[in-house]
Amino acid sequence: MKLFGRRGRKEGAEQKVRPSLADAVDLYRAGHYAEAEAAARAVASFRSWPREEAPQALSIAAMATGAQGRHAEAADAYDALLPVFGRIFGAEHPQTLRLRSNRAQVLAVLSRHTECEAECTALARAAARGRGRGMRLIAMAAQNGLIYALNGQGRHLEAETLAREALAGHRGPDRFILGLRLGLARSLNGQARHEEALAEAQRADGLHRNLPEDQRRPEVGAVELAMATSLRGLGRGTEARTWAAAAYDGCLVVFGQDHYRTTEARALLDRILDGA
Numbered sequence: 001m002k003l004f005g006r007r008g009r010k011e012g013a014e015q016k017v018r019p020s021l022a023d024a025v026d027l028y029r030a031g032h033y034a035e036a037e038a039a040a041r042a043v044a045s046f047r048s049w050p051r052e053e054a055p056q057a058l059s060i061a062a063m064a065t066g067a068q069g070r071h072a073e074a075a076d077a078y079d080a081l082l083p084v085f086g087r088i089f090g091a092e093h094p095q096t097l098r099l100r101s102n103r104a105q106v107l108a109v110l111s112r113h114t115e116c117e118a119e120c121t122a123l124a125r126a127a128a129r130g131r132g133r134g135m136r137l138i139a140m141a142a143q144n145g146l147i148y149a150l151n152g153q154g155r156h157l158e159a160e161t162l163a164r165e166a167l168a169g170h171r172g173p174d175r176f177i178l179g180l181r182l183g184l185a186r187s188l189n190g191q192a193r194h195e196e197a198l199a200e201a202q203r204a205d206g207l208h209r210n211l212p213e214d215q216r217r218p219e220v221g222a223v224e225l226a227m228a229t230s231l232r233g234l235g236r237g238t239e240a241r242t243w244a245a246a247a248y249d250g251c252l253v254v255f256g257q258d259h260y261r262t263t264e265a266r267a268l269l270d271r272i273l274d275g276a
Helices: 008-017 021-029 033-045 053-067 071-089 094-109 113-128 133-152 156-169 175-190 194-210 213-219 222-233 237-254 260-274
Strands: none
Touching: 021 033, 021 053, 033 053, 053 071, 053 094, 071 094, 094 113, 094 133, 113 133, 133 156, 133 175, 156 175, 175 194, 175 213, 175 222, 194 213, 194 222, 222 237, 222 260, 237 260
């Protein structure tokens, strides 16, 4: 690219209006998911970026799409991006593994639990072969995804065992500890061990309140759902209704009505109100 000469002024103007991948990431972290999606797609359509920028931008767009509740659309986007990431970065590069991890989370919320289980197991093995903090984060995300998938298949005792092992080996507090505690609470509720589940949900609540805002936001409603489910199982319907309503209201504001967690909260609230 010429920096000086007759084209310099035109390219300088172009530089000023060029969309920013960092801006898209910042919008996503701030919870402005529709704006993040738009910004990421603008980056992907900008022709002057290096070849890796467009797929990275589209991966952010896919994350933002899922955060708005368009989970099937996000899964399709990840499926299309996987071979592209493999060609550009390599099959076991952290960028590719991170994309696969994000895809696995979407598979879980689409109730494709056996696929999620297989992918998270493969991701954990791939991350174990790598080094660095990025690989550790991928391995921890795979653990959380696997626990969710096992719970989704009704294999609650296996999920409990895995969650307890992971908690024993991980030091927080952070989002991964929060996810593990929520996964453990879900597994205990699945076994009708509601008192123990409530204790885990309360621990998760305390942790959630002390996390930075950008780490709390993706888990909006999750703690409240765990609390409501545990309290309902203990026959404490009034308290359960309060927590379920808080889960629904929070998810509706942050994610919208089509998000899986909003739907889950609404269904739980309806069951509580119906006395079912």
